[in-house]
Structure formats: structure tokens, C-alpha cells
Amino acid sequence: xxMPIEGLKExxxxxxxxxxxxxxxxxxLALHAQQHRGQEGAGIVTLHEGEFQxxxxxxxxxxxxxxxxxxxxxxxxRAVGHVRYSTVGGSGLENIQPxxxxxxxxxxxxxxxxxxxxxxxxxxxxxxxxxxxxxxIDTEVILHLxxxxxxxxxxxALQEALSRVTGAFSLLLMTEEAIYAVRxxxxxxxxxxxxxxxxxxxxxxxxxxxxxGARWTRDLEPGEIVRVDAEGSASxxxxxxxxxxxxxxxxxxxMRASTVFNSRAVADVRARVGQELASEAPCPAxxxxxxxxxxxxxxxxxxxxxxxxxxVGLMRSPYIGRTFIEPSQKIRNxxxxxxxxxxxxxxxxxxxxxxxDSIVRSTTMTKLVSLVREAGATEVHVRIAxxxxxxxxxxxxxxxxxxxLVAANHSVEEINAKIGADSLAFISLDGLAKAVNPPQGxxxxxxxxxxxxxxxxxxxxALPDPSLREEISGxxxxxxGKVLP
Numbered sequence: 001x002x003m004p005i006e007g008l009k010e011x012x013x014x015x016x017x018x019x020x021x022x023x024x025x026x027x028x029l030a031l032h033a034q035q036h037r038g039q040e041g042a043g044i045v046t047l048h049e050g051e052f053q054x055x056x057x058x059x060x061x062x063x064x065x066x067x068x069x070x071x072x073x074x075x076x077x078r079a080v081g082h083v084r085y086s087t088v089g090g091s092g093l094e095n096i097q098p099x100x101x102x103x104x105x106x107x108x109x110x111x112x113x114x115x116x117x118x119x120x121x122x123x124x125x126x127x128x129x130x131x132x133x134x135x136x137i138d139t140e141v142i143l144h145l146x147x148x149x150x151x152x153x154x155x156x157a158l159q160e161a162l163s164r165v166t167g168a169f170s171l172l173l174m175t176e177e178a179i180y181a182v183r184x185x186x187x188x189x190x191x192x193x194x195x196x197x198x199x200x201x202x203x204x205x206x207x208x209x210x211x212x213g214a215r216w217t218r219d220l221e222p223g224e225i226v227r228v229d230a231e232g233s234a235s236x237x238x239x240x241x242x243x244x245x246x247x248x249x250x251x252x253x254x255m256r257a258s259t260v261f262n263s264r265a266v267a268d269v270r271a272r273v274g275q276e277l278a279s280e281a282p283c284p285a286x287x288x289x290x291x292x293x294x295x296x297x298x299x300x301x302x303x304x305x306x307x308x309x310x311x312v313g314l315m316r317s318p319y320i321g322r323t324f325i326e327p328s329q330k331i332r333n334x335x336x337x338x339x340x341x342x343x344x345x346x347x348x349x350x351x352x353x354x355x356x357d358s359i360v361r362s363t364t365m366t367k368l369v370s371l372v373r374e375a376g377a378t379e380v381h382v383r384i385a386x387x388x389x390x391x392x393x394x395x396x397x398x399x400x401x402x403x404x405l406v407a408a409n410h411s412v413e414e415i416n417a418k419i420g421a422d423s424l425a426f427i428s429l430d431g432l433a434k435a436v437n438p439p440q441g442x443x444x445x446x447x448x449x450x451x452x453x454x455x456x457x458x459x460x461x462a463l464p465d466p467s468l469r470e471e472i473s474g475x476x477x478x479x480x481g482k483v484l485p
Contacts (some may be wrong), residue, residue, distance in 0.1 A: 012097070012113040013037030013083040013204045014191065016172040018179045018228045020199035024055075024074035026212055027081040028065035033211035034204055035061055036256055037113075038083040041096035045109040046076035050176055052107050056096040077199075080174045082111040085398065095135045098174075103147040105154040106176045112139040113204055114168030114189045114396040118464035122164065141165070155180070155227065155236075162238055166462045168247070168395035170220075172202055178229035185242040186461050187222030188395050188451060190250060190261050200228045205259040219262060245451040245460050248436055249397060252386050253294050253357045264436075267297045272435040273385045273427060274301025274355060281425030282306055283381045286350035289313035291357070291368065292340065298385035299355035308353070313346040313372070337371070348376030358386045359415065359426075360399075362406040366419045373420075382421040387429050387455040388412070391477055394468050395461060399454060402475060429456060453477075 013034030017023050024046050031042055042065065043056035053074045057064035061083060082097040098111040116122070119138035122145070127133070131144055145161035146154075154175055162169075168188035173180040181202045183191050194201040196214035203209060206216045220226060223238040246262065247254075257267040277298065288310045290299025303310035317339055352372055359365050365382060372380050388407035392399040402408045406415055416424035427435075429452065437449060453459045457477035463469050473484050 012085070012111070013208075014081070014111050014113050014170060014172050014202065015204070015208055016078075016080045016111075016174065016179050016181065016202045017196075018078045018200045019230075020077055020196060020201075023077050023079040024053075026196075027079040028061055029211055030201075030203055030208035031065070031081045031083050032061040033208045034083060034256075037204060037254065038085040040085050041093070042081070042083045043096045043098055043111075044074060044079055044081040045098045045100060045174065046074040046079040047174060047176065048074075048076035052100055052109060052174075054098075054100065056093060058093060058096070078174065078179060080109050080111050080172050080179065082172075095137050097137075097139060098172075099135065099137075099139055099143055101143045101147055105146075105157065108143065108146065108154075109174040110139060110143050111172045112137075112142065113170040113191075114184065115394060116141060116165050116169065117167035117394050117462060117468060118165060119167075120465040120467060142169075142171070155225070158182075158225070159238065163240060166464055168461070170204065178227050181220055181226045181228075182238070183220045183222055183224055185223040185238055185240045186245040186451075188245055188247050188461065190246070190255070191220045192261065193217050193220060193226065200233060202226075205255055206261070207256040207259045210258060216260070243460060244449050246449065247393075247395065247397070248432065248450040248452050249386075249393075249454065251436060254397075257294065257297055269436055270294060270297035270357075270385065271301035271304075273432065274298035274303075275305045276431035276435045277355075277383055277385055277425070277427045278302040278305035280428060280431050281383055283353050283383065283423065284351070285353040285379070285381055287311050287313065287346060288353045288355060289346065289372075290355050292316040295356040295385065298357065299353075302353070302355050302383060302385075311343070311346040313343050313352065314340045314368075315343065316340055337367075340368070340371070342371050342375045344375045347372055350377060351379040351381070352377045353381045353383055354421075355383045355385060357384070358389060359384055359406060359419075360389055361404055362415055362418050365421075369420050379422045380420075381423045382416075382419065382425075384424070384426045386427060387432060387452070388426050389454050391454050391457045391472060391475065393454045394459070394463055395451060395453070397454070401471065408475075 015027050015030040024044050027044050041058045042061045046053045080098045098109040100109045116138040119141050122141045146157045149157035149160045151157040151160050169184045170189040170191040171182040190204050192206055194209040194214045194216045209216050222244055226235050251269045255266045259266045288299050288303035288308050290296035369380050390408045459479045477484050
């Protein structure tokens, strides 16, 4: 949903284009289409006559990359762009991507979506070797590994650098000759490829292509590197391999409903989750209300399965950003009344089912239940289109600590008492798997095919940094199949 997840924050949105006039303008439009992925800052780097031109600013794309904002002059027919929320490092201007660095291969610009799970270890190693860092973000580690490589070519240096990192990374890089797009071996974050005339485009989500009138061509595969230059495109593989573990929360919450990834329309996945939720936890209510935005499709699936009416009972203000993605706790505490308004005529005198995508701390849902009751609902039942979030994410979502996660410390009955609902139910892990997996029931690599560590505690991608392992030690979590002591 667009307003509440209190405490969950997405990481970044990426876009790149090669061979298109007014590349910066198209990049700004594509970043605006992916603004839901990060609202803290935006940056664009273009290449013109062998030199990088850069514009970065804190805030929304429309605040700094539009005619109304005074416009900007970035020349060139190729560009890399980025919108971010700071999952690692601070929100200062120096941490806004793309990052650039002069290397012996020439200038390199890099934009990153995800989080490295050995960044702390690698950063310490590089600092001990005399490396100077100018930011606090893990993305800079990748740049320095490339620059310090003794490989003969840039792509070999890139391969060498990425062989040393673990975690989640979708990357877009630009050099004087080419643009490179990369997904980590587990495919934890999305990256798609498209065409616009003769130009080649890359983005985190297909909604960016829709905005430009471009055509999606394919998703990048896990562990794939695609190079695009004046001669065309070529693909190669990273040497490391791993089980496919795409972040399931991309489907449940982060991605725009119109996006299509891995042959799944996001809105359809959410609706199927709602259908499974209805099968597991039906409720004899008079009306079903979805919480905007990503709770709406799940509510439609829930209502359809139970043959209940669904109505627009909550309406989101178009002038307020996502609560979860705003970094200030003070701003988040302003309350749901700034974000959502209630349609009293829909809920007054009725038994209401509220369908939302998740509960993190329970603060927002408590306020929503109260808002619906005050509008005259006789009963308020809550259904959540994700399992209980009991563990933190280390792969690109800035989740609260386990102490702050309400489901890590309370039962369903206790959470229901906290939020003041008449009943509460979450979809099960098995129900989620049935809704998300392809029709044959398994992914291309077998098994569930996605990462659900925040629900299950099963971490299938290595966590080399000791601080990460310490955070889930003794909580019953599994790392690479083994219970952490």
C-alpha cells in the first residue's frame, strides 16, 4: 500500500538508456514512474563527448528534474539514473547515486539496488589497505573493487569485483563505451530490459517503460551481465551460481501494481494472495475494504472469492508520500489521517473487512481500525495479505530490529488485541507459495523460488558480516539451511 508500512523501506529504483536523444529527459520520466521505490533523493549521469555530466538532488524527481523546477542541462544519448531510500549509509547528498569514479578504465558511473551482506567486511579490508571512502553506502565498495582490479579489461574487472561481494544487487554501470546491467546470482532484486526505437533501456520495473511508450523485451536472468554499446548487446554470466531467491515482498508491496516481472503481473499476484487468504480466513462481513495502494488488489481477490461487495472505503491523499519511505520518525508519526480519508457511507452500520499488505509495528493498523470504527462500522475484521514479519531483511529492505517487529514478539491473538480489531488473520507461508509460484507450483530452479526470510527466518543467501548474524542469533533463524545458535 502506498501509505503504511511503518518501518519497512524499499531501497532504490534504477533506469538506464543507450542511444536515445534527450537521454536525461527520458531518464527523469522513467525515474518519476519508479518514484515509489525511493523518495529521499534522485540522480542522473549522462555521457557527452567523453565526459560525464551529473545532476543529483535530495527529494522527489519532480522537484528537481522538471521545467517547473527550473529544468536542467544534461547532454548525451546515454544515461544512468537512480532514486533511493537509504537502507545503508545516510541521506546526505554525497550518498545519492549514481556514484562516479575515475579509474584506469576511464570514468565509471554506478547505480545499485539492493544491499551487500559483506560490505562491512570488505570496507574494513579496503580501509586497512589505505582506500579512502567518500560515502557511507555499500555501493562504493563495488566501485573501489573494480578500480583496484588488475584485470586487463573493464568487464573482467567487473567480474572479479562481483565475485567478491555477497547479498542482493541489481546494478547499472556506464563507461565511455558501454552500459552494463547486472543481476546477482540469486536474482533478489528486479531488472528488466526494453527497447524504444533503436535505443536499449534498462529499469527496475516495466512501469518505467510504460511511461515512455517503450517496449519490454525481457527480464535479466539471475547472475547475468548484459553489455550494450554501439555495436549492439551481448550477454555473459557471473561465475557464481545460486538458487533463485527473488524478494517476495516486491510482489506483495514494493512493485507498482501495473508492473510485470517473471511472467507475473503484480496486480494478479496480489489478487491471488487475496483469494488464498479468503480460503484460509473467511469472514461473514458486509463489505470488504482494501487499504491503498497495494492492499487493494488483495482485497479484490478476497472479496471475489467470498462473493462479498468491495467498496472504496479508504482514499489516499495524492499529496502525501509513503509513510514507510519517509526517513523521519517525526513525519511518520503525523498519523494516518493526513494520508487516508474514510468514506463514512461505505462503512457506517456495516461489518467491515480491512485487507492490507502487512503489519510491521502495528501502529498504522491500530489507527486504521480506530478510524473505521469511528466512522460507524459495527465490526472491523483485519486480513493481512502476507505472513507475519518476524525477522529483519538484510537484502535491500530497511526493516526494524526484531525488538520492534510486533510479530516477532506477539501472537496473532495479542496483535489483534493491540490493534483493537474483532478478528485478525495473516496468510500462511503455504498459502503465499500457492499464490506467488507459477501454475506448476515451483520456480524455474525448483522449490519456492523466492526469498521469504522476513517471514520464515530462512536466509538462503550468505551473511558474512558478523553484525548481521548477531541480529538473528538465537531467534530460530536458519542460515544456508542451518539453525543459527
